[in-house]
Amino acid sequence: MAGDFFADALPAADAYVLMEIRHDWADAECVAILSAVRRAAPRGATVLVVESILSDAEPDPRGRTLDIVMLAVTGGRERTAGELATLFERAGLSPGPVVDTGGPLRIAEATAV
Numbered sequence: 001m002a003g004d005f006f007a008d009a010l011p012a013a014d015a016y017v018l019m020e021i022r023h024d025w026a027d028a029e030c031v032a033i034l035s036a037v038r039r040a041a042p043r044g045a046t047v048l049v050v051e052s053i054l055s056d057a058e059p060d061p062r063g064r065t066l067d068i069v070m071l072a073v074t075g076g077r078e079r080t081a082g083e084l085a086t087l088f089e090r091a092g093l094s095p096g097p098v099v100d101t102g103g104p105l106r107i108a109e110a111t112a113v
């Protein structure tokens, strides 16, 4: 379904996948996107964010480099799992686990509460 996640109502669904969406945006726009998901999501729906999530413990140079690129090109940024959790909470979503994929992307899970 085509649409503008800043302007259009999103469909109700059991799960929402946002792959490399949030890193395009500053925090305020990320919260707006996640809030649009939360307004549409039934209680218990799952939200999966697939991104190059930064690790404080083991900084991956690919994510750090992409962080600079996103800032320069879109005004967005890469984020740590903790920073993503804060954005989830600001949008009324409950942060869950962050899952490694074996590749450069990781999956941050949240639930509509």
Ligand SMILES: C[S@@+](CC[C@H](N)C(=O)[O-])C[C@H]1O[C@@H](n2cnc3c(N)ncnc32)[C@H](O)[C@@H]1O
Residues within 6 Å of the ligand: 003, 004, 005, 006, 018, 019, 020, 021, 024
């Ligand atoms: C970095 S791309 C990621 C695309 C895809 N998820 C992927 O991983 O290949 C960001 C996407 O956000 C979409 N996008 C940007 N602004 C949007 C808006 N206001 N409403 C809906 N989609 C938007 C763009 O069209 C683009 O497809």
